[in-house]
Amino acid sequence: MNDLIAGVAASLRPATRGPSLADIVEMLQSLPRKQAARTLAQMADEQAVGALNRSDFTTAPEVLAVLPVARAVQLVARMADDRAADVLAEMDTHVAALILAALPPAVRRSLDILLAWPADSAGGMMTTDYVAAPAAATVGEVLGQIRTAERSREAIYSVFLIDDTGRLAATVSLRRLIVADPASVALALADAGETVKASPDTDREWVADLIRRHDLLALPVVDAEDRPLGIVTIRDVVDTLVAEHTEDAQKFGGVEALDRAYLDTRFGAMIRKRAGWLSILFLSEMLTASVMQHFEDALARAVVLTLFIPLIMSSGGNSGGQATSLIIRALALGQVRVRDWWRVALRELPAGLVLGSILGLLGFARIATWQGLGFYDYGPHWSLIAVTVAMGLVAIVTFGSLAGSMLPFALQRLGFDPASASAPFVATLVDVTGLVIYFSIALAILSGTLL
Secondary structure (H helix, E strand, O other), X not given: OHXXXXXXXXXXXXXXXXXXXXXXXXXXXXXOHHHHHHHHHHOOHHHHHHHHOOOOOXXXXXXXXXXXXHHHHHHHOOOOHHHHHHHHHHOOHHHHHHHHHHOOHHHHHHHHHHHOOOOOEHHHHOEOOOOEEEOOOEHHHHHHHHHOOOOOOXXXXXXXXXXXXXXXXXXXXXXXXXXXXXXXXXXXXXXXXXXXXXXXXOEHHHXXXXXXXXXXOEEEEEOOOOOEEEEEXXXXXXXXXXXXXXXXXXXXXXXXXXXXXXXXXOHHHHHHHHHHHHHHHXXXXXXXXXXHHHOHHHHHHOHHHHHHHHHHHHHHHHHHHHHHHHHHHHHHOOOOOHHHHHHHHHHHHHHHXXXXXXXXXXXXXXXXXXHHHOOOOOOOOHHHHHHHHHHHHXXXXXXXXXXXXXXXXXXXXXXXXXXXXXXXXXXXXXXXXXXXXHHHHHHHHHOOOOO
């Protein structure tokens, strides 16, 4: 086995044409943790660091934890600061502390800064490995500083220009520096107006929106006095948004966000992530049985009403799920705020009425068609049943739209993630209330006939 590992590691050392980093990561993740660690330990530093720097190397924390501390320190010290901080944050705290303590002081200070901020903030996304130059420097001096930098820079998309007080005066893109006259002042190449920047506590969704709106490749992160702390690159944003959207998609399905890739998640952890919400939804759905028991006499006298219960419940849940998805995304992009709840309600109320009316007409037409063509006999009061179903759909779809749009606001107001207002949760809420609405309308319309 050791000979096999050594052979694999040897094949990964620099050659005329070696495997890509993506292939290396895929190979490492397919191996047991200890075997992957031994392979990584024998790889050339450049390849090992390159693999660890890839965000798709999801088992990197476990693999690093198995490595001898000295080798782990050697690799972490050469990793991109932001990636190293992410990996250390997911490791066992004791092992991570040992690695941090053994790192060079400059690297340790950078990682301590990054680890102090939440992972979903600009501070948690940024890298402290940026290029800065005096605001009075010439283009030639700035380019010379880039060439002679002691460490290889991960993100030379732009250069920070710092004034005499240490504040960020402007940023200049690398493209402009390359094509400019070396004797010109670098500050003259900066865009007019205020520099686009973010504070370290800025949410990652806002960071992504700033980069998108201003067509940036990198965004400076500054403190309260405009002193630069780090830089968020477009690559950081892409990686973070993929993780964010994955987490939201899982929550929409009524599952707690997975900390690892699906196949890397342990069976017990998978059960814990799914069982909680599934149990809550099950207990909530039990209220449906209670509602039906309450209307047991009505159901006994008009069994035909039960034929349309799945139709009524699913329509309300679908409309609520639509509204929830739209509002959660709008909140994430900053298109609406919590204070805009009443504006959303004023939009969803008429929208629900119109959508409910469309479904109500379809439901009425279906009953009338089946009755007329003889596919099913709904009895002498079929028209009242059709009206009951139609009115029930209007009311329940309207309620579903309104409830689905308001739940994200309520959760955010309470400090919870709006994505927790997942479609299954909304559907369960609308199922219970929908039955009450449906049978209440049936009692009002069919009283004296079927009921």
